[in-house]
Amino acid sequence: MVQNRRLVTSALPYVNNLPHLGNIVGSLLGGDVFTRFSRMRGFDVTFICGTDEYGTASEISADQNNTSPKELCTKNSQKHKEVYDWFRIECDNFGRTSTPAHTAMTQKLFLEMWNNGHFEEKTELRFFCETCNMFLADRYVNGTCALCNSPHARGDQCDGCGAVLSMNEIKDTRCSTCSAPPGQRETVHLFYKLEDFQAQISEKISEYAPLWTNAAKGVAFDWQSKELHSRCISRDLKYRWGVPIPLKGYEGKVLYVWFDAPIGYITFTDEIGRGEWWTDPSTDLYEFMGKDNVFFHSVFFPALLLGTNSTYNYPKIISSTxxxxxxxxxxxxxxxxxxxxxxxxxxxxxxxxxxxxxxxxxxxxxxxxxxxxxxxxxxxxxxxxxxxxxxxxxxxxxxxxxxxxxxxxxxxxxxxxxxxxxxxxxxxxxxxxxxxxxxxxxxxxxxxxxxxxxxxxxxxxxxxxxxxxxxxxxxxxxxxxxxxxxxxxxxxxxxxxxxxxxxxxxxxxxxxxxxxxxxxxxxxxxxxxxxxxxxxxxxxxxxxxxxxxxxxxx
Missing domain, CATH: 1.10.730.10 (Isoleucyl-tRNA Synthetase; Domain 1)
Structure with missing residues (x-):
């Protein structure tokens, strides 16, 4: 019997800060341990990780350190790599999302989704800071989570309960730069129609999630019971630190970090000549992460890939801590x-x-x-x-x-x-x-x-x-x-x-x-x-x- 190949990914660590033990235990070290075990058992394995560099987290951290997002990411990516090298976490490719290769891969897949009709344009009210004269996306917004009352809610996710948040689920909002309460202004954004893939994602969860770790299956089954809605994937950022949207009329906007970051797995695999592993049915996909990333890997990212012109592998195992x-x-x-x-x-x-x-x-x-x-x-x-x-x-x-x-x-x-x-x-x-x-x-x-x-x-x-x-x-x-x-x-x-x-x-x-x-x-x-x-x-x-x-x- 021929054994399937194994593609192992560890959730890309944010590069805005240095890693602590909690970051390492769930994704990177677990992925390395499983990779070594699989190779010891005779499997052909590719182990992929890298630093997640775009988005508001890097912009804010750069401001706090009086540097540019690019300089911050270059410096911190090297520091991350030093820590993982010390741990002997040995990826086949440890990449970076702020590279031309990643931009090209992300824009290529985006245009496939666009040409297949899976986006819609909406004009919506968004948080706007009059003092800073800018829209407040994601981590530029601080507030209280309306779901768990944690004071550590951000514009897109609560650090307290891990819930993925919409604008109306954040209370007592304030600008993370100047602490002023924001107003609201209209702006045009692109939304990815997750609802187009409700049935397919539900079928995948039913088929695969029973084999996942407890934390992963709990999150996935919870989302399976919910109705999916379109999600905003464009951002107005202070420094436009992200993958540019390759459409006329969107020159000043970039893609949401959770749109481009998981595509990094594909970019980094492709960089070492193994990109076909993602679409080869004889490859099993194993993904390691913390529980706050499960939605993006079990629902959001697979739905993005379903909107392209290729059939990508769904994770056989999501190992979440x-x-x-x-x-x-x-x-x-x-x-x-x-x-x-x-x-x-x-x-x-x-x-x-x-x-x-x-x-x-x-x-x-x-x-x-x-x-x-x-x-x-x-x-x-x-x-x-x-x-x-x-x-x-x-x-x-x-x-x-x-x-x-x-x-x-x-x-x-x-x-x-x-x-x-x-x-x-x-x-x-x-x-x-x-x-x-x-x-x-x-x-x-x-x-x-x-x-x-x-x-x-x-x-x-x-x-x-x-x-x-x-x-x-x-x-x-x-x-x-x-x-x-x-x-x-x-x-x-x-x-x-x-x-x-x-x-x-x-x-x-x-x-x-x-x-x-x-x-x-x-x-x-x-x-x-x-x-x-x-x-x-x-x-x-x-x-x-x-x-x-x-x-x-x-």
Whole structure:
């Protein structure tokens, strides 16, 4: 049976600010983990991401930093890339939406939709700031959400409840630039007729959403029950920082950022010569994002693509997370609450493998989860060092010191092999569903099983020959751990795999068997995970809101 190719996308991060852990855990890191897992399983995979650069968020941030939107985006895109490179988030193409190639792709698809008759023109009242002498689109408007009463409503979406808002769903409006309450003026805009695709989108949701993660399917089914209406896709922006609308009479307007941003996936895939993957039925599309982006990926973007002249793939899986909080509250740059990209670079507060593991171990898949330093300390010390690391080091050190690094024959009981395979089967099933958090738990459970398997021989005071046989057998479990650990912590897993096999090439089969032959020699072992250094602990103390759980060493 020929396997379908896999196209993996991570939601494009806004470039107006630097990323924090909450931005990374849901989309980028999850996409990288799934990509590594899929490749390890033999799939042909393309992993796409990039920075979302157009729109009001960049314009406002540029004003606040006394620079131009273009200069801000160029500077911040590089800073984003530095953080993702540190995390070893390795996209096949990490693009930018402010490029000529993206403008050309967006305008091409726009004109296909236009020529197919899926737009209508409307004259409407829009917020206008007399003080700033400009229309207020999207984030130029602040106010109170009429749906949840959050004071963090913007012109197009509420940051509190995540709802997509219309003008009449924002109360107590004010201009984000000067804080004056805006008036209203008439202006002409283009609207995309989502209602043209109500039936098709509903059918797609019914077919695909049952396989999606809980957060994604909840949002999609909610929208399936609603009547779709045309949505404004043109904007009057202060600096016209967006994709120009290629129509006569719209020279001063640009496309809505949520019109062009998801087309970025197609642009970035096309840039590396794989654009046909989007329309090839033998390609499965997997999309990773936070729950506030699900509407745009399950309804809005697919409806745009339905209006073109091609048949694009609908997402097989939308892997959406809830929110990651920080010590009981939201991440806040202004309040210095949370962990941001620059805090992590150069291993200031620990190596990337430790952070990848902890973020996937606490990934907010079923509800919001809270980052706490106490939990992080437990991950480092109890899970990585004392459970996974201890088992691997115990086995390999014994083989190195007492067996001249040379294995004897394996002899695993059917019961133990069955237990290991049970955990492995669940690990694979979880990862295939993009339920990464329970998959990480399986790694810990297999390590605990291996520890018990080794400890039993010590407790029974097995003969030297039996101990050699037991450790040789356990080395196969260590080898399995290197494989299932690889998508989560590629640096440490590759190092472990090389200790055992001498090779950095890692693959994973459906079943576990003891494959290391008698006479096989391992390489000199070294610690897989190490305690944090005093310097790292001092840096952590600066970030702690509550008492730091790490203790400086003498």
């Amino acid at each position: 809830h929110y990651l909080m920080y010590e009981g509250g939201k991440f806040s740059k202004s309040q210095n609450r949370g962990i941001f990209g620059h805090n992590l670079l150069n291993d200031q507060i620990g190596p990337e493998g430790v952070w990848r593991f902890h973020l996937m171990k606490s990934r907010p898949e079923k509800n919001d989860s809270d980052f706490s330093w106490v939990d992080f300390a437990e991950t480092v010390n109890a899970v990585l060092i004392n459970t996974i690391g201890n088992f691997c080091n115990r086995v390999l050190s014994y083989i190195a010191k007492r067996m001249d690094r040379t294995l004897v024959g394996s002899n695993m009981s059917e019961e133990v092999e069955s237990l290991v395979n049970g955990h492995l089967k669940e690990y694979i099933a979880h990862m295939e569903r993009t339920d990464i958090r329970p998959a990480v738990q399986k790694i810990t459970e297999i390590s605990q099983l291996g520890n018990g398997y080794v400890q039993q021989a010590f407790a029974e005071k097995a003969s030297p020959e039996k101990m050699k046989e037991r450790m040789s057998t356990a080395a196969n479990i260590v080898l399995l751990i290197s494989r299932i650990l690889y998508p989560i912590t590629p640096t440490e897993a590759t190092k472990l795999h090389q200790m055992i096999t001498g090779s950095a090439e890692i693959s994973l089969r459906d079943t576990f068997t003891c494959d290391l032959p008698e006479g096989h020699r391992i390489n000199e072992p070294e610690l897989l995970f190490k305690p944090l250094t005093n310097e790292q602990i001092i840096n952590i103390k600066k970030l702690c809101i509550n008492e730091c759980p790490f203790v400086l060493k003498n």
